[in-house]
Amino acid sequence: MAAKGRTEMEVGGDGVAVITICNPPVNSLSIDVLLSLKESYEEALQRKDVKAIVVTGKGGKFSGGFDISSFGDLHSGKIEQPKVGYISIDILTELLEEVSMACHARISTPTAQLGLPELQLGIIPGFGGTQRLPRLVGLTKSLEMMLLSKPIKGEEAHQLGLVDSVVSPNDLVNTARRWALDICELRKPWIKSLYKTDKLEPLGEAREILKFARAQARKQAANLEHPLICIDVIEEGIVSGPRAGLWKEANAFQGLLFSDTCKSLLHVFFSQRATSKVPGATDLGLMPRKITKVAILGGGLMGSGIATAMILSNYPVLLKEVNEKFLIAGIDRIKANLQSRVIKGKMTEERYEKAMSLLSGALGYEKFKEVDLVIEAVIENVKLKQQIFADLEKYCPSHCILATNTSTIDLNLIGEKTKSQDRIVGAHFFSPAHVMPLLEIVRTQHTSAQVVVDLLDVGKRIKKTPIVVGNCTGFAVNRMFFPYTQSALLFVDYGMDVYKIDRACTKFGMPMGPFRLADLVGFGVAVATGMQYLENFPERVYKSMLIPIMMEDKRAGEASRKGFYKYEDRRKATPDPEIMTYIQKSRSMAGVTPDAELMKLSDKDIVEMVFFPVINEACRVLDEGIAVKASDLDIASIFGMGFPPYRGGVMLWGDSIGAKYIHGKLQEWAKRYGSFFEPCSYLAERAAKGIPLSAPAASQVKARL
Numbered sequence: 103m104a105a106k107g108r109t110e111m112e113v114g115g116d117g118v119a120v121i122t123i124c125n126p127p128v129n130s131l132s133i134d135v136l137l138s139l140k141e142s143y144e145e146a147l148q149r150k151d152v153k154a155i156v157v158t159g160k161g162g163k164f165s166g167g168f169d170i171s172s173f174g175d176l177h178s179g180k181i182e183q184p185k186v187g188y189i190s191i192d193i194l195t196e197l198l199e200e201v202s203m204a205c206h207a208r209i210s211t212p213t214a215q216l217g218l219p220e221l222q223l224g225i226i227p228g229f230g231g232t233q234r235l236p237r238l239v240g241l242t243k244s245l246e247m248m249l250l251s252k253p254i255k256g257e258e259a260h261q262l263g264l265v266d267s268v269v270s271p272n273d274l275v276n277t278a279r280r281w282a283l284d285i286c287e288l289r290k291p292w293i294k295s296l297y298k299t300d301k302l303e304p305l306g307e308a309r310e311i312l313k314f315a316r317a318q319a320r321k322q323a324a325n326l327e328h329p330l331i332c333i334d335v336i337e338e339g340i341v342s343g344p345r346a347g348l349w350k351e352a353n354a355f356q357g358l359l360f361s362d363t364c365k366s367l368l369h370v371f372f373s374q375r376a377t378s379k380v381p382g383a384t385d386l387g388l389m390p391r392k393i394t395k396v397a398i399l400g401g402g403l404m405g406s407g408i409a410t411a412m413i414l415s416n417y418p419v420l421l422k423e424v425n426e427k428f429l430i431a432g433i434d435r436i437k438a439n440l441q442s443r444v445i446k447g448k449m450t451e452e453r454y455e456k457a458m459s460l461l462s463g464a465l466g467y468e469k470f471k472e473v474d475l476v477i478e479a480v481i482e483n484v485k486l487k488q489q490i491f492a493d494l495e496k497y498c499p500s501h502c503i504l505a506t507n508t509s510t511i512d513l514n515l516i517g518e519k520t521k522s523q524d525r526i527v528g529a530h531f532f533s534p535a536h537v538m539p540l541l542e543i544v545r546t547q548h549t550s551a552q553v554v555v556d557l558l559d560v561g562k563r564i565k566k567t568p569i570v571v572g573n574c575t576g577f578a579v580n581r582m583f584f585p586y587t588q589s590a591l592l593f594v595d596y597g598m599d600v601y602k603i604d605r606a607c608t609k610f611g612m613p614m615g616p617f618r619l620a621d622l623v624g625f626g627v628a629v630a631t632g633m634q635y636l637e638n639f640p641e642r643v644y645k646s647m648l649i650p651i652m653m654e655d656k657r658a659g660e661a662s663r664k665g666f667y668k669y670e671d672r673r674k675a676t677p678d679p680e681i682m683t684y685i686q687k688s689r690s691m692a693g694v695t696p697d698a699e700l701m702k703l704s705d706k707d708i709v710e711m712v713f714f715p716v717i718n719e720a721c722r723v724l725d726e727g728i729a730v731k732a733s734d735l736d737i738a739s740i741f742g743m744g745f746p747p748y749r750g751g752v753m754l755w756g757d758s759i760g761a762k763y764i765h766g767k768l769q770e771w772a773k774r775y776g777s778f779f780e781p782c783s784y785l786a787e788r789a790a791k792g793i794p795l796s797a798p799a800a801s802q803v804k805a806r807l
């Protein structure tokens with residue numbers, strides 16, 4: 103049973119009561135903490151020797167907000183939900199004038215992170231946040247912070263007026279004590295943020311700002327209601343007064359707390375942090391070894407992206423290429439990646455120079471004796487990779503981790519010419535590598551636990567979300583999502599419209615449908631990947647001729663300005679009626695006639711037909727022990743393929759529909775359209791027994807990791 107969170111109070115000779123929130127790791131405000139805070143406050147208010155009160159947090163963190171680990175118990179009814187408004191109004195406003203924002207002043211360190219990130223969890227700021235933040239920093243900035251869950255640092259908070267002073271960590275509590283006494287002795291103003299109005303725009307202007315915010319919210323997240331509710335609550339306080347806003351907030355929060363969106367986003371929050379918990383690796387008490395220098399082989403799109411990610415996290419990088427021309431090209435790509443951040447204001451020139459100073463180039467292996475981690479990112483050629491790994495074994499120190507960014511080649515093949523299988527591992531980045539958040543750490547049956555622990559640590563340091571997966575064709579993400587386009591191609595042969603399928607998928611929440619994605623990735627990659635899957639999973643590859651036929655006519659996707667869409671001005675994808683010629687040819691080669699039933703399909707049906715095969719493959723990935731747990735595949739689907747996070751990930755979404763229904767539909771389609779849809783045994787077993795897809799499988803216990 104976790105130790106109960108609490109607050110401690112110490113009253114100094116200066117008459118200031120310092121109440122400290124103690125609830126590691128982030129001093130979250132659990133019910134215990136809030137009740138303890140109430141008790142400490144009430145005690146302080148009754149004590150004759152207390153003139154002023156300061157609230158702070160233990161361990162260098164103030165508070166991570168309400169204890170979201172208790173949300174699951176609230177959802178399940180295991181713990182009773184306090185009555186509406188009890189916390190935000192009775193405790194935090196009436197008594198305490200709320201923690202932090204509703205205090206009469208706030209003192210911060212310059213680098214502290216301040217924000218109201220509740221919308222990332224499908225809820226809205228409670229405890230009066232929707233009312234106080236606009237009154238402290240103004241409506242526009244508060245909307246940005248809340249709607250984007252975007253924190254700000256102490257320095258900016260001070261400029262905005264969210265905090266009254268910024269001081270060093272060592273001076274924080276003493277400054278707060280003096281400030282509290284100054285307020286008490288009328289040397290500083292006694293301000294209740296709830297009733298401040300100087301930062302609020304006049305009503306007419308405020309309404310325009312809110313109207314624009316609504317339009318933006320609808321555009322950026324058409325399927326989400328909580329951003330719009332947040333705006334409504336803020337508006338209530340502006341139009342009808344802050345107390346009316348408090349009550350609207352309390353009621354709205356209550357409803358959203360039990361929404362599917364909140365349950366899904368909470369699942370994502372904790373699942374993302376759980377990916378670094380890997381049985382047989384992180385549970386052995388191993389400490390990650392220090393990686394002081396990294397070498398990247400290959401300065402192409404992926405290699406330069408990986409090098410960029412590394413130097414952005416202050417790793418010295420040695421970039422090796424085969425000749426001067428390619429090396430310069432690789433360095434120029436890295437410069438361009440960094441310059442793009444400078445142009446967007448995400449990086450200062452000074453930081454750019456510092457990052458570039460970490461980069462050095464090489465044409466040979468002489469400097470490889472200094473490196474601790476090598477990531478190979480050359481072309482997908484088995485023989486070339488085998489030779490490279492044999493060279494690396496010769497030139498690198500014996501502790502050096504030998505990683506490959508391959509997305510299609512068996513790691514055991516790559517390491518075949520070495521005796522270093524224990525330190526060979528996959529570090530599969532997603533393009534662009536310095537932007538996409540997911541990192542697949544691919545472990546063979548020989549890769550040591552230490553190497554996995556080391557790479558998990560590097561992944562975290564370069565701000566990636568790492569998932570540890572087993573060695574198979576496509577690993578987890580590409581393997582799960584291979585059926586995404588396969589299924590869509592099959593249904594086009596049977597008469598469905600390419601653009602209707604794409605629209606249904608984007609309406610579902612995908613960044614793009616399977617055909618727009620194929621254009622983006624390029625038909626060459628699609629064909630090469632298809633060959634890999636045909637070789638390894640022949641019974642469940644749909645051999646559509648559509649893409650090869652289009653390639654014969656130099657249609658190869660976005661890069662060739664024509665694919666499933668045409669690209670006349672830059673990246674704007676426009677449906678292209680010309681593709682009908684190719685579709686008709688593909689249908690005749692497939693020997694299939696359009697199925698009239700398919701024409702009547704709703705968007706929901708289309709989404710099921712495209713995603714149920716993905717879920718089916720995800721079940722196989724779990725059953726084979728390639729993935730450690732279902733929640734890892736949820737994170738993989740969201741961070742690797744853009745699956746909508748507010749649906750919780752592909753497996754949680756599958757469980758919301760039910761294994762039985764999914765199994766039944768796949769069986770029906772298998773009868774009509776072939777073995778591609780045949781449900782796997784893992785899915786069949788869960789459908790028959792009525793157990794969730796995410797329940798651990800026997801094989802997961804002895805995962806092939």
Ligand SMILES: C[C@@H](O)CC(=O)SCCNC(=O)CCNC(=O)[C@H](O)C(C)(C)COP(=O)(O)OP(=O)(O)OC[C@H]1O[C@@H](n2cnc3c(N)ncnc32)[C@H](O)[C@@H]1OP(=O)(O)O
Nearest residue numbers: 127128130166167168169170171219220226227228229375
């Ligand atoms: C009425 C409403 O206003 C009530 C609310 O306040 S709702 C909650 C609002 N707060 C949040 O959404 C904050 C969520 N947390 C974060 O954004 C980050 O954790 C952080 C910025 C607070 C700290 O980030 P970082 O230092 O990177 O640490 P981690 O994210 O890795 O978290 C460390 C462990 O703490 C757990 N945790 C984080 N926040 C909370 C929380 N609010 N309640 C309970 N537990 C929390 C997190 O799961 C990590 O746990 P682990 O076991 O170590 O993985």
